[in-house]
Amino acid sequence: MFTVFKLQITYRLLCILFISLGLSACSVAPWERGNLSKPQMALDSHPLQTGFRGHVYGSREATTGSTVGAGGGCGCY
């Protein structure tokens, strides 16, 4: 009785595993990417500006070592 129950659980888990893995097999074909390539679909709508801000932030915060933790720097600009 116990082994049958255990087998059922294993079977169900396998089902879930295969179905969830199968979801990734549904791919978008290269010719279907017209809508995905629109600018409003980009994760970052202003990549140049983000890069520039990152650079400014990085150079000004460099003295503190990282974005977290107490800083030991001068705090100067």
Add this chain to the structure above:
Amino acid sequence: MKLSPSICLTVAFCLLFVEQAFSIEVGDSIPSCVLNKINKPKDVVNLDQYKGQVIYLDFWASWCGPCVKSFPYMNDLEKEFKSKGLQVIAVNLDENIDDAYGFLEKVPANFMLVQDANQQCAKDLELKAMPTSYLIDRKGVVRHIHLGFRSGEVGDMQSLLKQLLSN
């Protein structure tokens, strides 16, 4: 022999990926694609009717950046090799055909433009990138496949094209 459910599931799962293995490669015959002319959608074009000619088959879409760069090249091909037996066919794969019309207003195209409305040809060929161009010889066999477009990469293709045209 009794098959356990998990084995059946494993086989079914593996079958999901089998379809991806059958794409058209160099040396394969081109499937007979049925396409429609872009400015006269009722005019049907079948790739079979160009057997005996060398075909440069290009798949493009309005949203595809490198496709813009490939158009002047295809204009040159048409101008230089049409009289020698080359047929340039550019297949549009836009989901909305108006996007293609907008693109063609900005980019001049002096070669045959067709659309693959239900994308069957793209599915049959299993396109891997946009744009993709196929060079097909007079017997209907794929001789060269080029993924993407960079103007510096056309040299090998062009020498093969000249060789195919002289056959």
